[in-house]
Amino acid sequence: MMKVIRVFFSSLWRLWFYLWMVIVILILSPVLLFTIQSEKTYPAFFKVARIWAILTFYGIGMRYHIEEEHPLEKGRSYMFIANHTSMLDVMMMLILVKDNPFVFVGKAELAKIPVFGYFYKRTCILVDRKDAASKKRVFDSAQERLSRGLSICIFPEGGVTDDRSIILDTFKDGAYRLAIDHQIPIVPLAFGRLRHYFPFVWGIGHPGVVPVRIYEPIETTGLTMADRKELKDSTFDLLYEPVLAWEEEYKKGNP
Template identity: 30%
Template sequence: MEVLWMMPALLLLIPLLLCISSTFVYYFKKCWYVGYMMCLALVTIPMCIVKSGGRDVENMRVIRAVVRHVKYYLGVRYEVSGLEHLQTKGPYVIVSNHQSSLDVLGLMEILPDRCTMIAKKELMYCGTVGIICWLGGIVFINRKKTSDAKSVMVEAAKTMLDENLRLWVFPEGTRNQKGDLLPFKKGAFHLAVQAQVPIIPIVFSSYSNFYLRKEKQFNSGTIRVKILPKIDTKGMTSDDISSVLDKSFDVMLSAFKDISPYTHSNGPAKH
């Protein structure tokens, strides 16, 4: 009985805390986001199985359609420029900066057809979200074992060409909210050069005007997304990987500074 009596008080307390405590807003939104995404995944799993019979990149269409509304509940909006660059025919590798788990919403905002991601293997064990990632054809790599990661990239290059796929890679390798770009790892560029497919850089503006992990702030805000012209790799060899990495890093860092409301770094070394 006491628990039932306390429920109305708790329900009244939540909106009060949302109004007076930015820290509570941060944790409330984060917990809601994780929980809601897991629920959406649970609903989407049977839809994907019915559509494709199992693991298939075409399931990303279903996942994209189901997830795109989540941004409204979190107060996040997107301004996208350069969408025409994603109209490139055939396979290509997308490289983008990586700031938080919110990147998933931006990815789903502009995800082209027949495109999936390369992600850390740990994601596969995240309950219903891990299952839906597997059904969407996401390529999982073990970041702790370089040899395993390289073999996965070799296989991914072959699959890209055989199945006309696009692959989305976060070349920083981990989340970064320091107002710049972390040095890029070479995997995505090895992949593009080996498959002889273009690289399309995509840049998300800094989240620092509304989302700060260390300060525990999560307000409403707008993310600017800039899709840059493709970088061709035709005729390139392994000797050209460093130069194409440098070129990608430079254009992305320049775009990041241009579209971000605030950055406090001139950027690190590239590799």
Template identity: 35%
Template sequence: MNIFKEIAGRVCAAWALITFIITFILILPFALISYLFKEPASTAYFTKVSKIWMRVWMFLIGCPLRICGTGNFEKGKSYIVTCNHNSLLDISLSSAFIPGPNKTIAKNSFAKIPVFGWYYSKGSVLVDRKSEKSRKQSIEKMKAVLKAGMHMCIYPEGTRNRTGELLKPFYNGAFKLAADTGHAIIPGVIIGTKTAVPLSKPFFFLPRRLEIHFLEPVAVGNKTAGVLKEEVFHIMQDYLLQHQ
């Protein structure tokens, strides 16, 4: 039985890759139109195109979507969205389905991929984690994103969670950004991507129901970055315990 599952996982992974490339080529001309607009209208349009692309692709690869809690985003406000990170599919769920224009903090290595690197860069604030200068510049860029009325999506675990725990310990960046700017944090809990694309198996994918739950905003008030980090960590951890 395991042999059949392993074969099916590789076949599904190949299908997912092929359909990803084909749908990306088809959607790219529409995404390029975003350059005709100024921010935040440019990113707002780009996000809508991404949402259509991801809905089509998720349908083709057999992953039903459930998006919950979009009503927690108050119109006219920009938020810092903190998402757990288990798989590359997390980016598809977060950036495309956060209500309204948004950018994601992302490592700059993917930006070097021909053609796709442009698309990836458009929806991201890029950072070279090995460069202190780049990390400092990314903070200022994220503040500019929020000031422009867009949401900023951050994965506080830093990298994909390869541990047996529900969450890895959080880094300070998202919470320092919140404390510095006063923008509330909306925890985003992603469910299903860890089993769809297990990190222990190379080039493996099995269709699963995928979900992202946007929880109630966490106000900054007079809280320090450390207090915010602990509060958001426990909110997300408790939610995962209840819904896994």
């Protein structure tokens, strides 16, 4: 009986999330529509998108706590990477990165979400991971954004695994190829407990406080593609340590 009650309230809360997200988008839509008309106005769009993320995140009762943070150089291009288990990861990135406008490389499927999808497909770099040609277009689009001084955000796991026993999936090469090719620093961010608070599975989830760790930028100056695997493995280890610790803490409090 308790499980049925939890599923009911979790589903009700998730429905509120989608409703509230659309309401906030509609409220901000005049400014959003104006700022997506030109590549020159993307930094302005990014600021409005941050407002959308903040209002939506706090509006569903979520909070976050930064346990460790390293300052970023304002206006510099970075490659942002983070673990990915929840739709709220997108909002977390927008909330946490204030002065370095970035473009998401994200799943093409999200463009199908009503209202949200319209703005998503016009401002993000979409990838169909089953299409090799799509991956090539992603690389070219990312290069173009970086040449304009923007940053890029990629979730290196390449998607969300259906296996809920995996807390951090294998990293793909894309983020590291771009970072090395453009000699830009990589900034790893670790998010905790979102796989429990707001997973991609209905009937599971509840509001909570997300622990966050923002690592010091990792310079790629002088690195070559031969260094890609070592860089990928080291950032995986960086994220795995706190994510595992937060997972164990959550399980102790929610046996």
